[in-house]
Amino acid sequence: MEELPAGLRLVDGHCHGVVAGPLTEDAFALLATEASTPAPPGASHLDGPLGLAIRRWCAPVLGLPAHAPVAEYLARRTEFGADAARRLLRAAGLAALFVDTGIRLPAADWLDGDELGAAAGARVAEVVRLEAVAERVAAAGVAAADFAPAFAEALGAATRTAVAVKSVLAYRHGFAIDPSRPSRQAVTDAAGEWLRGGAPRLTDAVLLRYLLWCGVDTGLPIQLHTGFGDRSLALPRADPSLLRDWYELVEPSGVSVVLLHCYPYHRQAGWLAHVYPHVYVDVGLTLGHVGAQAAPVLAEFLELAPFTKVLYSSDAYGLPELYLVGAAQFRRALTHVLSDWIVAGALTAANADRIAYGVAADNARRLYRAPVT
Ligand SMILES: [Zn+2]
Numbered sequence: 001m002e003e004l005p006a007g008l009r010l011v012d013g014h015c016h017g018v019v020a021g022p023l024t025e026d027a028f029a030l031l032a033t034e035a036s037t038p039a040p041p042g043a044s045h046l047d048g049p050l051g052l053a054i055r056r057w058c059a060p061v062l063g064l065p066a067h068a069p070v071a072e073y074l075a076r077r078t079e080f081g082a083d084a085a086r087r088l089l090r091a092a093g094l095a096a097l098f099v100d101t102g103i104r105l106p107a108a109d110w111l112d113g114d115e116l117g118a119a120a121g122a123r124v125a126e127v128v129r130l131e132a133v134a135e136r137v138a139a140a141g142v143a144a145a146d147f148a149p150a151f152a153e154a155l156g157a158a159t160r161t162a163v164a165v166k167s168v169l170a171y172r173h174g175f176a177i178d179p180s181r182p183s184r185q186a187v188t189d190a191a192g193e194w195l196r197g198g199a200p201r202l203t204d205a206v207l208l209r210y211l212l213w214c215g216v217d218t219g220l221p222i223q224l225h226t227g228f229g230d231r232s233l234a235l236p237r238a239d240p241s242l243l244r245d246w247y248e249l250v251e252p253s254g255v256s257v258v259l260l261h262c263y264p265y266h267r268q269a270g271w272l273a274h275v276y277p278h279v280y281v282d283v284g285l286t287l288g289h290v291g292a293q294a295a296p297v298l299a300e301f302l303e304l305a306p307f308t309k310v311l312y313s314s315d316a317y318g319l320p321e322l323y324l325v326g327a328a329q330f331r332r333a334l335t336h337v338l339s340d341w342i343v344a345g346a347l348t349a350a351n352a353d354r355i356a357y358g359v360a361a362d363n364a365r366r367l368y369r370a371p372v373t
Pocket residue numbers: 014015016100315
């Protein structure tokens with residue numbers, strides 16, 4: 001099978017804004033890792049699988065040989081100014097970006113929303129982060145007894161043109177929760193305690209569950225952070241199979257659930273997509289971070305998950321490089337996996353094309369019902 005053609009434009013189903021301008025090496029390195037502290041003396045966050053992938057795929061887009069040294073790459077990036085971001089985003093070959101706007105850096109040259117889409121030459125739609133809406137409602141001032149309807153109303157307004165909602169329950173509490181919809185009284189009590197404490201970062205299990213169920217009420221697909229992330233996450237509690245009882249309760253609603261990232265639980269996620277008609281898996285974040293191991297990891301995603309329920313995203317955040325790395329790694333890994341299967345006689349080239357176009361774009365178009373041509 002030939003490399004997925006550059007003309008096959010991907011739907012990036014979960015991504016974020018980026019810093020458009022030049023960055024120092026330290027700032028760049030911290031945006032290319034899930035670590036939240038600088039590397040120890042003598043080490044670099046860029047000296048790992050993702051750093052190699054950035055040098056491999058991004059250097060040629062800025063006119064340097066693949067694998068140019070980091071210092072040379074960053075100097076060239078600075079010369080290009082904001083045009084570097086545009087070149088990198090364009091090179092990703094994207095048809096559409098579904099942008100989670102619930103997290104951003106306080107940078108003056110933060111590129112988000114329509115501006116990000118214009119830079120990438122792609123359509124943009126929003127993914128609304130549930131916890132961010134709740135924190136906005138609290139910050140605006142609300143009585144405990146009014147929190148439940150105020151949140152539902154704010155979410156309705158925020159999702160009017162959105163393609164999905166997103167939950168970071170994995171970060172805030174973990175998936176070992178009571179799966180049922182909490183009562184209005186329980187929400188009021190929990191809201192009272194949260195608001196009396198000055199409404200810090202929302203970690204209350206009752207409120208997080210309420211948010212999730214309000215997400216179900218929107219009828220939009222729900223994206224869930226699962227698997228690895230930064231160190232504020234307790235990894236064993238981010239295993240998506242822990243939410244099995246919740247998937248059962250959600251199923252009659254007809255609402256779809258998208259398991260993002262998944263690694264190292266991507267095999268569990270594949271099983272969930274296999275047995276639940278409304279569960280999907282998304283390879284975002286993972287394929288960039290595992291670098292040269294992208295093909296075997298993607299093959300593991302594809303061990304049990306139906307091919308119509310695997311989705312592409314980059315989960316790019318902060319660095320425009322991550323849009324290109326995600327897309328390039330995905331194209332190369334999918335081509336490798338499907339070519340191996342063709343050689344092994346497991347499928348025909350025509351079958352492989354159908355799977356490739358599905359995972360790259362068609363599955364997302366169908367799931368998110370987005371106006372993407
Ligand atoms: Zn994300």
